[in-house]
Structures are given as C-alpha cells and as structure tokens.
Amino acid sequence: MHKDLEDYDGKLPGKMLQELEEKCPAGKLKKAAKRLYEEYLAVKVDSGESVGVVAAESIGEPSTQMTLNTFHFAGAAEMNVTMGLPRVVEILDGRKEIKTPMMEIFLKAPYNKGKDIKEIALALKETTFGELVTEFNLNVVDLKIDVKLDTERMKQLSITTATVVKSLEKGIKGATVKGEGSDLVLKLKGGEDKGLNELYKLKENVRKIYISGIKGIAQVLPVRRHEEFIIITAGSNMKKVLELDFVDAMRTTTNDVQEISEVLGIEAARQAALNEVIRVFEAQGIDVDIRHLMLVVDTMTVSGTVKGVTRYGVISEKSSVLARASFETPILHIIEAALVGESDELNSVVENVMLNQPVPIGTGLPGLVAKIDKEKLEHGETK
C-alpha cells in the first residue's frame, strides 16, 4: 500500500483504497484520500438512525402500488410465474414451498449452441409412466391390465421397454410386469379375493411411477438468451441438475431461496433472496434502494439459516418479550416468557412505546453529561 494511504487503513474499506491507488496520480493521493475520508464519513448512516423502520417504509409503501399480476412467458409452452406482491411476500416470509419454483439452467460450451437443445431439455424433464401410455385396458377376469405404450414418445426420450419394465418392477408391489415392444401387461399377484377395486388402484398408482428425467422438473422450455441457449424449467431440483456434466454450475440458478440455502449455502441464499426481490420490483418499475433490501435479507440470514419475517422466523429471535408479544399471538409469548421467568431490558423501540418512555433512537439516544466534582458533591457543596 502507498504510504500516503496507510493512515486510512481500517478507516476506509479496502476496496475503496485500492481503487483510489489505481486511479489517482501518486502526487495527489494524500489530498484525495483526505477528501475521500470526509466524504465517506458524511455519507455514513448516523448512529441512532432508525434504519429498520425506514427500510420497512421504503419497501412497504411501493409494495402497495403493485398489482397482483402473474407474468406470462411468450412461447409455445405456457409458464406461469408468481410476480408482484405475492412473490415478495413469499420471499420475505422465507417459505419452504414456493408457488412456482423455476430454474434457469445454463449449459457448457458445446451444448449451449442450440444443437439438440430440445432433446437435452426433454431429457431433463421428469417423465412418469402415465405419460408414456396411450391406453389402459382393465381385464377383471384375469386380474390384469393391458397397457399400450406410446413408442414414439419413448423414442424421443430414448427410453426402451426394458427400462420401463425395470422401473415399474421397482415401483410397484403386488403385481408382476411383463413387456415387449409396445405392449405391457400388469398382473395382480395373489388370489381370488382381489377385484376391480384393486385393479383400478393399481392403474392409478402405476401412472405416477417415475421413469426418467429429473424429479421435480415438471416443464422445460429452451430459450435463446443473448448468444446462447438456456433451459428454463418449471419445478426445481438444483442438486440433481448441478450434478449433470453438461450443465454450467457457475451460472445455473433457481428461484427457490430455501433450496439455494441447502445446496449452495447461506451467503448464496442471501444473494438469491436479494436478486429475487429486486427482480420483482424492477419488473413493476419500482425503484427501491438496494440497501433497504440488503438490510432485510441480512436479518433474514444472519443466523445461518433462512428465516422469514414472520412470528416463527425473525420476530421469534427478538430478545424482548414485549416486542415479540406486540407482533401477533401476544398471549402465547407472554405465557412462554412467564414460564421461564424472562426479563425485558427495554432496549428497543416497541417496548418503550408501550411504557411511554422515550424510544432509544434519534433524539432519545443521547443523555446529558455533566462534569461533577465528586469531592464537593460529597461535602454537600453546590455551585
């Protein structure tokens, strides 16, 4: 580091110092650094500034203007994505099950040129037995089901009858499977006590058996983005997708924050939550300063897991009983606090509002400091 900048080490962020050193001529460094430091201090949030409330208002106010739009993809396969307020609520609540999970799968060099893109995409899609069948024929007399397979579809997905039989044998109990070409026979095991009911149940169960593709990927849509082809999916299974060797794991992503937290870790989840919220706001043409959103996603992720802004998540982390009680289900919180004998230090805003005390924010923060001569005070002398 340049000697002129050493004074500011630790006072200014490293990145700033680095940039200054790179861009500023050496002779003017000292002056520039001084000016930068002044500017940096002026721009910092003052202590006692209620950043939380300001963030809440800055996000909350424009949210009321959002419409309950669902966004439609232009293309052959229709895909719905939750957007607008419901999506923001979904992200900030830290929901485990989101309404429309979605992935953007980027591919490695030779695959992203668009050749065979449809086949690659189709191979990702979860295929169940029901989709490969053109006809079920229930035979009550022999307690069997004759199945006609969709050979064309199977060819497309490069599935053979043998693999289908194999997966079926793994997937069902109480029936035998025999198959050749486009015909397949399912026969109920065991005696005469079984009838049409069992046969019908078998048919319904067998439909849902997984044959090929990636579990959870319900729909695929190859899309051209800039110079390459990517695959957008409805349904998400990040772990399995990243394992595929033709997938570019660096860029592939999902809109399920919880899943990212599990697969890539908490820092990635923080960034994902931030990106998702920004995306919703941008789509609606709403300009919210990123720092407000960062504050929210930071509080959601500090604990190491994704916690929603709900009474089970972030709010339950508050140390004050009264603050927790003032946000939903008060009786529950008070009883639980009473059982363990919790004490409230009255360190935050809500508690002090309840007690009608000055809130420790802004003008409520500083106290008056006076120099008192101890000796004189003890002797009872006052000026």
Next chain:
Amino acid sequence: MTTEVYLNGKYVGDVENKDDFLKMLKTERRRGAVTTNLNAMYDDRLNAIFVESDRGRLRRPVIIVKDGIPTLTEKHIKQLQKNELGWNDLVQQGVIEYLDAAEEENALVAFDEKDLTPEHTHLEISPLAMLGLSASLIGYGNYIQSSRFIISARNLRQSVGLYAANYHVRMDMDINLLHYPQRPVVTTAMHDIAQYDKHPSGQNLVVAVLSYRGYNMEDAIVLNKASIERGFGRSTYFRPAASEELRYSGGLMDNIAIPDKEIKGYKSEKDYRLLEEDGIVFPEAKVKEEDVIIGKTSPPRFLSSLDEYSLAGNVRRESSVALRHGEEGVVDFVLVTENEEGNKLVQVRLRDARVPEIGDKFTSRNFQKGVVGLIVPATDMPFTSSGITPDLIFNPHSIPSRMSVSYMLEMIGAKAGAMNGRYIDGTTFDAEPEEAIRKELISLGFRENGVETMYHGATGERLTAKIYIGPMYYLRLKHMVANKIQSRARGPIQLLTRQPTEGRAKEGGLRFGEMEKDTLVAHGASMLLKERFDSDKTVVPVCENCGIIAIHDPYKNKRYCPICGENTEVNDIEISYAFKLILDEFKSMGIYPKLVLKSKY
C-alpha cells in the same frame, strides 16, 4: 337428448325437447296462464333449463318482437293516448314482458325499432328505460363513463331540495330544505314524468371553467360571495329531539318538568333557563350546545328497603334532553302528544339556517362534485366582456382525466337555452344534438364552442385564454362542515384505559396510530413521539423490593407495598396507564410482572 329442468335451483325433471318446452313456457306466460313473475333460461354449457320465480331478481320490461315486428302497434299507442289502455293491460296482453338477468342471456334485444331483424326477440321500450329514476334525471348521460354516471346518480340522492311540501308538519330526522330551488334549464324526459319542477333540488349557476389562485385545486370550487348573499345554496337543517314519560314498575314514572335543584345530576340553572313551566322550551328560542330543551326527571335506578333509612335514597335522576356538543339552532316547533303506549311524548324540532361556507359540498349532475375552497367577493371575480360574473369557478383539470363530456354539453346546452328562453332536452340517448346547439349559439351572437373573453377580477386585465362559461345546474349535497367539524385539545377519556374517547359525538381525539408512530420513529423524533403518547400517562409508586405497584395513601401521606408492607423503599415512576393495565392483567392471569427500577441517568 334430454335436458334437465331446475325450478328455483331445485331439480324437477327432464324434458325431451328443450326448444318446445321453452316456447311453451313463454307462450303460456304471455297468455297469462302461468305467472308473469316466471323467467326461464337455457344454459347450453350445462344443458339445463333454469326456471326462476323467486323474489329478489332484477327484472326489466321490454317489448316482445315476433318475426322482426314489434307486438306493440300504432293501435296500442292510440289506445294508450286515449287512456283506454294501461301498463298492466300491455303486460297481460303479452305485448310487454319482464326479463331477468338470466333470461336476457337467451334474448336478443334491439336498441331501436330500425335495428330490428327477424332474429330479434325483444325491443327496448325506450333506451331511457334502462336507467333508474335518478339516473334518468341526468342530461347527456351517454356522454360519460358508465361508472361515473352511476355514482353521479347516487350523488343526486344526497342533494338538498324541497323533499316534501308538508315539511312543516313533519318530524323527519336530519332533513335539509333548500330555500330557493330552481328547475334546470337542461331537462330530460324524466323531469316531466316525475314532475321534477314540483320538487326541484338544485339551482342554475353561471359557471366559469377556470382556475382561481389555487383555491379550486383538487376538486374544490370557488363561490361568488354575492351569489350566496342572493340566496344560492341557502338551506335549513331540521333535527327533531324527542322524549317520553316512561312508566316503571311500582307505579313510578318519568316527569317532564323543570328539574328540582335537589335531584341527582342537576346541571345548572343556566342550562334550564329556556324551559317554560311545562318543562319544554318555547318556540323560536335560540339554543346552543348543552342547553336543555326538554326537562325531565326519572325515578331512582335501584329501589330497595334500605332506602327508608338512607338519606341519599329516593332522589330522582336527571334525564333531560340537551343539545349535543357543537350543536346550535332555533326551536322551530314543539309537539306534545301521546304515543302508542299512552305515554306522554314531547317532540321538539330544531332548525338551523345553513349558508354555504368553506367545506360544504356541491355537485353538478355530471359527477363533478367538490367542496367550497374559497368564497370570493363579487368585485374580485373575473367577468366577461358583457359583464357577467360567474357564480362558481370550476377547475378545468377535473375534466380531461374523467372524460365527463356531458358536463361540457350541459353547459353549452344551458347557455343556448337560457339565452333563448327555452328548456333544452338532454335526455340520455335522445338529446338535442350538439351541432344544433352550436348553431343556436352562433345565431345568438356567441362563439359556438361556448368560450368567452374574460377579464381578471382584481386587475381588469384580459385573460389570455378564452374561458368556457355558461349556466350549469348545481346541487347542494347534505354533507356540510357544520355537521362534521371537530377539534379537541382536552376532553373526555375512557374509563378503562384513560385514553381519549373516539368519535365526534363523544368529543373524541384523532388516533395517532401504529403507522403514524412509525413515521416519528423513522425521523428519530423520540421526544415528540413520547409527548404524543402522553395522553394516558400516570405516575405510579413501585416497590423496589418486589417490583409490584405499591399504594400511596394521601391521607396518611404514606406509601406501602401490598406484599412487603411499609418497610420497603417505594419510588414513583411515570408510565402509560395502558401499561399499568396490562401489568394488572398479567397479575390476574397468575403472571408476576416484576418491575426492576434503575436510574436513567
């Protein structure tokens, strides 16, 4: 294929041929063999026929059409004119039938006779028949958005007018009466039918579409002071007060008279000063808030044998009727009578003259309502080259976004009508055409588009823009500031929480709520926030030992703790009463809320 038939939502059976069935049902209904209250609809998606005869369906009359020819003929019309036929005859003869919303789905209704084709099943009697009474009183209704048109019609019902000619012998609640109602220049067919000129509810004003020093922003209007002095918008507000001599068990009863000084809850002599010997105010007395208008006493609330010994017992209670907070007026009419139960009933009607003031609500008939923002002396009002000063200045920004073209049309219509001394027919869908009115204006020496050169009222300078000006029918709406104004610095509080009461009637405060609190927190205005929430602050003694609220005995000037007794340190703290309340509630739940005190500094 069979079709399912449902009667009033219940399945009743199947029919083989739906068309035959529907046709039969309709002919029988038109013949009068089946009740005319019946409607049937075929739903092709469900393949079902729904027959309805329930109450509560909206239905409207239309003329039946057969093979493209309406069943209503010239003969019928002649008979109608001679009064040989009535409406019900037409319904019975199967000339007119009522369709409900469901049956209308199967019908094809022609708007006009010339649109008729063989496919049509019905013909509109008149396009005006689509509208209700108050909607059809609005001129040029087909030149506004339907939603605004509907709201406009609703506004009309709140207007102040001559609601009944016998108002002076009626005791209606909350009634307003316009002093000088006028008939509008732009009328509709409904004005004649409903005899609107017998009970009009508005006045014709000269309106200039112009902004005036920002005092008519955001739907405000500027009024000419001279117009008000000439009687524009003047109205009277009537409110009756009633009291009854109730009978109680034990032969006791209320007594309407000037209350005795000994009774419980006696107000003050001043409050009873307006009462005559019978305990009722005299007519034409000027009364103000808190003044008693009907003096009444009631027997004591609880009666027991103990009363014989107690000195305080057997005292009657005060139960007079007094004017509410903020009310004033003149006693208009006093009525002493008996009600159904034979109890003496006294009714006193109060009257209060209401001159338009800032904040009163007015509207045109075209969804252009507004409150008075400023009352300007006539000398400062802009004037036209012919010397006309407007009675009302209306802001031009209210027009483009709302697209209320009817407002513009009514104005040039009324201008032509007023200058030519005739009424303009503005019936919705059937109005006098704009072109004709424009031509008429030219022939009268005006610009055809209704604008005129105007001059600034104060400086006399010519205004650069030409101003759209003309007469408009304006209505005064019953929402007046005098009934709504409220303010409070101190006042009554609730017993439980010691917080201010809610609502105007209780002289309440305006709630500084959760989100308002957040704004102060966001500004860091901590001390201001505390001051705002000081409305229920209390000082309570707290025992330092156990942390429970202690007791202060002002007689002995002693403080003691209910748990630790007198040998403990007790200190005062200042908290909100609501918090003291929640501590008490904790205690009642078996939770021990211990306060640990420490010096703040």
